[in-house]
Amino acid sequence: MKELETRTAAWLARLKTALPGQTDRVRELESHLRDHIERLQRDGMKPEEAVDLAIVRLGEPAALAREFGKLPPAWLPAAWPVRVILGLGVLLMVAQWVRLGMGYAAGKHNLLLVVHVVLVFAGYLAVLVGGLVGGYALIVAWRRPLSGRERKELTRLLAWLAAGCSGLLPVGIVLGMFWAAENLGTAWAWKPVEIGALAVWVSALLLWLAQTRWSVRGRSSWLIALLGSGVLAFGWIVAAARTPLPIAWFCGAFVAAQLAILVLRREPKVVA
Amino acid sequence: MKLAKDLVAASTVPLVLAILADGESYGYAIIQRVRELSGGEMEWTDGMLYPVLHWLEENGHVKARWGTAENGRKRRYYSLKPGGRRHLEELRAQWLTVHTTLRRVWRLQHEGT
Numbered sequence: 001m002k003e004l005e006t007r008t009a010a011w012l013a014r015l016k017t018a019l020p021g022q023t024d025r026v027r028e029l030e031s032h033l034r035d036h037i038e039r040l041q042r043d044g045m046k047p048e049e050a051v052d053l054a055i056v057r058l059g060e061p062a063a064l065a066r067e068f069g070k071l072p073p074a075w076l077p078a079a080w081p082v083r084v085i086l087g088l089g090v091l092l093m094v095a096q097w098v099r100l101g102m103g104y105a106a107g108k109h110n111l112l113l114v115v116h117v118v119l120v121f122a123g124y125l126a127v128l129v130g131g132l133v134g135g136y137a138l139i140v141a142w143r144r145p146l147s148g149r150e151r152k153e154l155t156r157l158l159a160w161l162a163a164g165c166s167g168l169l170p171v172g173i174v175l176g177m178f179w180a181a182e183n184l185g186t187a188w189a190w191k192p193v194e195i196g197a198l199a200v201w202v203s204a205l206l207l208w209l210a211q212t213r214w215s216v217r218g219r220s221s222w223l224i225a226l227l228g229s230g231v232l233a234f235g236w237i238v239a240a241a242r243t244p245l246p247i248a249w250f251c252g253a254f255v256a257a258q259l260a261i262l263v264l265r266r267e268p269k270v271v272a
Numbered sequence: 273m274k275l276a277k278d279l280v281a282a283s284t285v286p287l288v289l290a291i292l293a294d295g296e297s298y299g300y301a302i303i304q305r306v307r308e309l310s311g312g313e314m315e316w317t318d319g320m321l322y323p324v325l326h327w328l329e330e331n332g333h334v335k336a337r338w339g340t341a342e343n344g345r346k347r348r349y350y351s352l353k354p355g356g357r358r359h360l361e362e363l364r365a366q367w368l369t370v371h372t373t374l375r376r377v378w379r380l381q382h383e384g385t
Contacts, residue, residue: 028299028348029322035300035345036318059319067323071330 004047008033011055018061019068020144033058069148077153081136089129096121112179119172120197124232126165127204130158131229134222141219151218158225159211165204173197196231199255203228206258214266224258231255273313280314284324286367289352289360292334296351299325325350333359 012030019025033054040050058064076083100117103109137154140146146154176197177187188194207224210216216224231254291297291305299321306314328334333356339349352360 024348025322025326027346029319031298031345031347032300032318032322038343057318059317064319064322067320068326071323071327 004037004051007048007051007055008037011051011061015061015064018065020147021140021150022068022147025068029058029064065147071149075156077150077157079136079140079150082133082154082157085129085132085136089125093122093125110179110183112175112182116172116175116179119168119175123165123169123172123204124200126161126168127200127228127232130161130165130204130207130225131227131232133157133161134225134229137222138219138226141222155211155217155221158207158221162204162208162211162225162228166201166208169197169201169204173201196234199231199252200228203231203255203258206255206262210262210266214262216262216265220261220265224261227254227258227261275314280316283314283367284316284321285328286360286363288321288324288328289333289356289363292350292352293357293360296349298347298349302350328356332356 008030011033012026015026015029036054036057037047037050040053041047045053059067076086097118100109100114104111104114133154137146140150173194180189181187203224207221207228210221210224234254287306288302291302297305299318302325303316303318303321306316325334325336329336329350332353334350335353336348336350339347341347
């Protein structure tokens with residue numbers, strides 16, 4: 001009986017390593033293994049033979065992990081912190097829409113300005129959410145290895161967020177330029193808020209390139225996302241405080257760091 | 273007779289859904305039921321069932337809950353959702369078409385000889 005428990009525990013330890021962070025799957029497979037061992041013992045098999053046969057039937061942990069790895073990545077990662085981050089992002093966006101919509105209905109805002117703010121805010125949120133997701137992924141990867149599927153799901157989500165920002169922000173910026181030209185006399189004045197928007201767009205574009213074109217994956221891409229969020233946070237704080245800090249230099253440093261990671265970590269294209 | 277790997281893989285989802293149409297069940301019991309129904313002809317590698325069950329769950333065909341067995345062990349029980357029932361009906365129609373077509377071809381060949 002002791003041998004049975006030792007062998008089961010060894011298999012379980014290998015399974016936990018092969019399926020990191022997937023407690024439910026581990027528990028379910030362990031339950032299956034024990035059911036089968038029990039059945040074989042009832043049929044008259046010795047405990048150590050029963051455990052060996054049950055393991056062969058169920059499969060080695062590495063093979064099981066490969067089978068689970070074949071599952072297509074889900075659109076929404078299963079990890080609850082990621083879902084909370086996304087949920088908060090959506091809530092913030094809806095709150096902004098309501099605020100702007102009410103302002104527009106009350107005749108306080110110009111339509112061009114409303115659309116500009118909606119697009120820019122959505123782009124900023126995509127970068128902010130991407131940075132938080134990147135930060136989460138870095139923390140988890142520091143504590144335990146991420147499974148292939150988790151990595152795929154995070155990569156896909158970051159690519160979507162980066163694509164969202166890269167697409168929405170330039171449209172928002174251009175609309176803002178039209179509004180500024182009409183109302184402020186100049187389309188672009190190199191103010192901190194304008195430089196910040198440009199820096200955020202460049203950083204999102206770099207993240208999108210990292211994910212989709214240059215095959216920069218894993219920790220490097222999460223760090224790029226986090227730095228992109230840094231550009232945004234820095235831009236927001238400086239713009240809100242209206243301090244005379246040289247925003248272009250600081251945002252430039254964040255973007256340069258992203259670019260450096262992108263260049264250093266890109267995987268060369270394999271020519272067949 | 274050993275069934276081709278592709279055929280076993282293609283029949284897994286309809287088999288699992290059809291078994292769950294009879295009521296809630298769990299992984300080990302589903303495998304035992306397939307073995308019993310096929311008279312031992314269909315031998316699954318046990319581990320291959322779980323990714324399929326999880327895929328069905330993620331796609332809204334089945335739902336899962338943790339329960340406790342008579343022996344006190346925790347088990348994950350699966351049951352069919354309305355979407356799974358509809359999917360099963362579609363698969364059933366497809367498999368019946370294949371079955372009918374093959375039967376007709378073989379009957380014609382048999383009559384020709």
